[in-house]
Amino acid sequence: MISKSMIAAGLFGLALSASQPAFAATRSVAYADLDLTTDAGHAQLDARLKDAAKDVCGLTRKDASAADVEAGRQCFAKAYADARRAKGEIRPTALAAR
Numbered sequence: 001m002i003s004k005s006m007i008a009a010g011l012f013g014l015a016l017s018a019s020q021p022a023f024a025a026t027r028s029v030a031y032a033d034l035d036l037t038t039d040a041g042h043a044q045l046d047a048r049l050k051d052a053a054k055d056v057c058g059l060t061r062k063d064a065s066a067a068d069v070e071a072g073r074q075c076f077a078k079a080y081a082d083a084r085r086a087k088g089e090i091r092p093t094a095l096a097a098r
Contacts, residue, residue, distance in 0.1 A: 029049055036090070041092075052083070059073070
């Protein structure tokens with residue numbers, strides 16, 4: 001049986017294309033603690049995906065040049081779109097009784 005954390009690593013790794021080697025990295029975004037049958041659960045996962053994409057693409061850096069910021073924005077748009085597409089492939093699951 002595959003655990004949710006393994007599924008999260010497989011589906012929500014934000015892999016960026018080789019055309020942007022300065023930002024090429026992967027992050028796993030966990031969602032096992034979220035109830036994806038609710039709007040709130042989806043909103044929280046979306047926020048996590050955005051944060052991971054910003055981090056991977058260097059948008060959290062304070063010392064970035066203007067060129068790096070623009071490349072980071074393009075990287076973010078692709079990474080976040082890819083992650084949202086992957087999110088659409090998972091089945092919503094409710095958390096077990098707490």
